[in-house]
Amino acid sequence: MTSTGPPIQVPPRSGRLRIAIGQGQGRIADRAFQIGVGLAAIAIVLSALGLAFTMLQDGFMAFTTFGPTFIVSTSWNPVTHIFGVLPAIYGTFATSVIALILALPVGIGAAIFLAEIAPRWLADPVAFLIEMLAAIPSVIIGLWGLFVVVPVIRQFEATVGRSLSFIPFFSGPAYGIGLLAAGVILAIMILPILTAVTRDVLRAVPISQREAMLALGATRWETIWRAVLPYGRSGIAGAIILGLGRALGETLAVSMVIGNMYQITPSLFAPATTLASLIATQFREADTELYLSALVAAGFVLFVITMTVNILARLMIWRLTAGEGVH
Amino acid sequence: MSAPTVTGSMSSLTLGRRRHLTDLVMRGLCGVAALGAAAVLLLLLGHVVIQGAPALSLQLLTSLPTPLGVEGGGIAHAVVGSAIMVGLGCLWGIPLGIAAGMFLSEYAGARTGSFVRFTADVLSGVPSIVIGIFAYTIVVAPLSGFSGLAGAFALGLITLPIVARTTEEVMRLVPPELREASLALGVPRWRTILAVVLPTASTGVLTGAILALARVAGETAPLIFTALGNNFFSLDPNRPMASITLTIFQYAIWPYEYLHRQAWAASFLLVLFILIVNVSVRLAARNSGVR
Numbered sequence: 001m002t003s004t005g006p007p008i009q010v011p012p013r014s015g016r017l018r019i020a021i022g023q024g025q026g027r028i029a030d031r032a033f034q035i036g037v038g039l040a041a042i043a044i045v046l047s048a049l050g051l052a053f054t055m056l057q058d059g060f061m062a063f064t065t066f067g068p069t070f071i072v073s074t075s076w077n078p079v080t081h082i083f084g085v086l087p088a089i090y091g092t093f094a095t096s097v098i099a100l101i102l103a104l105p106v107g108i109g110a111a112i113f114l115a116e117i118a119p120r121w122l123a124d125p126v127a128f129l130i131e132m133l134a135a136i137p138s139v140i141i142g143l144w145g146l147f148v149v150v151p152v153i154r155q156f157e158a159t160v161g162r163s164l165s166f167i168p169f170f171s172g173p174a175y176g177i178g179l180l181a182a183g184v185i186l187a188i189m190i191l192p193i194l195t196a197v198t199r200d201v202l203r204a205v206p207i208s209q210r211e212a213m214l215a216l217g218a219t220r221w222e223t224i225w226r227a228v229l230p231y232g233r234s235g236i237a238g239a240i241i242l243g244l245g246r247a248l249g250e251t252l253a254v255s256m257v258i259g260n261m262y263q264i265t266p267s268l269f270a271p272a273t274t275l276a277s278l279i280a281t282q283f284r285e286a287d288t289e290l291y292l293s294a295l296v297a298a299g300f301v302l303f304v305i306t307m308t309v310n311i312l313a314r315l316m317i318w319r320l321t322a323g324e325g326v327h
Numbered sequence: 328m329s330a331p332t333v334t335g336s337m338s339s340l341t342l343g344r345r346r347h348l349t350d351l352v353m354r355g356l357c358g359v360a361a362l363g364a365a366a367v368l369l370l371l372l373g374h375v376v377i378q379g380a381p382a383l384s385l386q387l388l389t390s391l392p393t394p395l396g397v398e399g400g401g402i403a404h405a406v407v408g409s410a411i412m413v414g415l416g417c418l419w420g421i422p423l424g425i426a427a428g429m430f431l432s433e434y435a436g437a438r439t440g441s442f443v444r445f446t447a448d449v450l451s452g453v454p455s456i457v458i459g460i461f462a463y464t465i466v467v468a469p470l471s472g473f474s475g476l477a478g479a480f481a482l483g484l485i486t487l488p489i490v491a492r493t494t495e496e497v498m499r500l501v502p503p504e505l506r507e508a509s510l511a512l513g514v515p516r517w518r519t520i521l522a523v524v525l526p527t528a529s530t531g532v533l534t535g536a537i538l539a540l541a542r543v544a545g546e547t548a549p550l551i552f553t554a555l556g557n558n559f560f561s562l563d564p565n566r567p568m569a570s571i572t573l574t575i576f577q578y579a580i581w582p583y584e585y586l587h588r589q590a591w592a593a594s595f596l597l598v599l600f601i602l603i604v605n606v607s608v609r610l611a612a613r614n615s616g617v618r
Contacts, residue, residue, distance in 0.1 A: 109360030137545025249454025
């Protein structure tokens with residue numbers, strides 16, 4: 001970064017004095033300005049640290065009361081005051097994994113289409129529409145999910161699922177709401193980020209990589225599959241983990257379609273809950289200090305999980321795109 | 328990849344056909360994936376418009392909720408509450424974010440910069456519900472009351488890291504020659520930043536700020552813990568406050584058909600606002616040549 005440098009030698013008197021004074025004032029103003037914007041940056045750091053600290057502090061009661069059983073216990077009983085978040089952790093990961101499995105092929109396929117195949121006049125509007133999907137508020141996706149997607153899923157569960165009900169994943173009554181519904185909704189919500197990041201990663205693959213493959217007589221698809229995708233591998237892995245981070249913390253849409261049942265079941269058709277959904281739906285009912293502390297502690301667990309996942313994703317994307325000007 | 332020989336010409340012909348077919352099918356599938364993903368948005372928007380537009384009326388926008396179960400009423404309280412909380416939140420979050428972005432792009436050394444950048448990325452990756460809990464523990468609990476101000480605090484905290492990072496990125500794009508020219512004329516550094524660098528990057532900074540506003544306008548989770556919601560008309564940010572998103576959430580779960588219609592109408596209104604903001608900001612950015 002440039003510095004202001006040594007002061008310019010200004011001849012004294014003769015009207016130049018004003019400039020000299022101006023510079024002196026400028027020096028103080030410069031300092032003040034730098035401190036001002038520095039404080040803004042400190043506000044960000046303090047917020048992040050404060051967030052971690054206050055949640056740990058408020059969840060402390062639950063952590064000390066239950067110890068490690070808070071993480072591994074499956075009971076959430078406000079009456080007897082025994083709290084454990086394992087079912088919520090299970091639901092959080094189960095819905096996110098379903099979402100990834102559903103969104104991955106679509107997102108990567110879409111990114112390949114946008115970066116490698118489509119002409120610009122088609123790629124730009126399609127990319128715009130996919131990007132806009134990310135701008136739709138969670139609560140509206142939840143509303144749509146509840147009234148439009150869930151009935152479709154219930155139909156699917158009652159017909160296709162019925163004939164596969166000997167597999168534990170597809171057993172149980174067709175509620176519509178449940179793990180599968182939440183997974184589908186989450187898949188839709190992480191599709192934009194998956195597509196956008198993968199597309200950027202593919203665009204950062206050097207053109208020579210493709211030319212070499214094409215010159216060997218490969219088809220376009222072989223070029224993409226054997227030369228472009230492997231080159232962007234770690235970036236795509238980053239995109240996947242970034243999508244995972246999004247899915248893990250998603251609250252409203254999930255809480256509207258998951259059914260909020262506190263249980264661990266292999267069946268995708270069964271209602272379940274996630275950490276975020278648990279907190280959102282039970283918060284208003286928390287009438288004792290320990291109950292509230294347990295919810296905040298659940299929030300802290302969610303914070304740690306998403307932070308870990310996000311940091312991992314950033315590291316992977318940075319490693320690939322460092323110095324190539326891709327964010 | 329051996330070159331086809333004369334003897335192998337027959338098999339390489341069928342092999343070539345299969346490769347060609349794979350190429351076609353896979354490229355086609357990629358196209359289906361992209362168009363399918365785009366179609367999801369159109370499908371969702373279609374439902375919101377079909378369900379929401381007919382239910383939208385002046386009465387809905389200007390009247391307050393009726394007692395539960397009585398048809399009619401409106402969401403005026405929620406529209407006003409959203410406007411106040413989003414407005415107040417952006418009022419502190421966006422300027423602070425721009426200032427932090429200036430620090431990152433103009434002052435921060437390599438080590439400080441990457442540390443602050445990293446924390447900003449962590450903060451913007453935190454689920455909004457966690458931001459809500461944080462706002463609850465440091466604003467609501469000590470003041471022992473849910474309030475619109477607490478909601479505004481949470482929303483501002485969400486805009487802060489987003490705006491900081493977008494501001495930094497666009498200010499970095501400003502060529503150093505512009506700064507040097509200004510400094511060489513004896514203009515102090517702070518004025519160089521405010522009068523030369525910031526205006527040059529203004530379109531991008533503004534784009535980032537407005538997109539952050541649109542983003543928090545759709546937030547619900549943090550408001551559950553802070554603003555709580557309110558069935559009455561209130562302009563006082565020290566009291567619990569309604570918001571469009573909280574209202575949609577509540578009405579969707581309640582078992583009344585007329586409230587579902589109002590939830591769709593409110594969704595239509597919110598989506599319309601968010602899409603108009605997004606589209607116009609992008610068009611403006613494209614016309615001015617940024618991005």
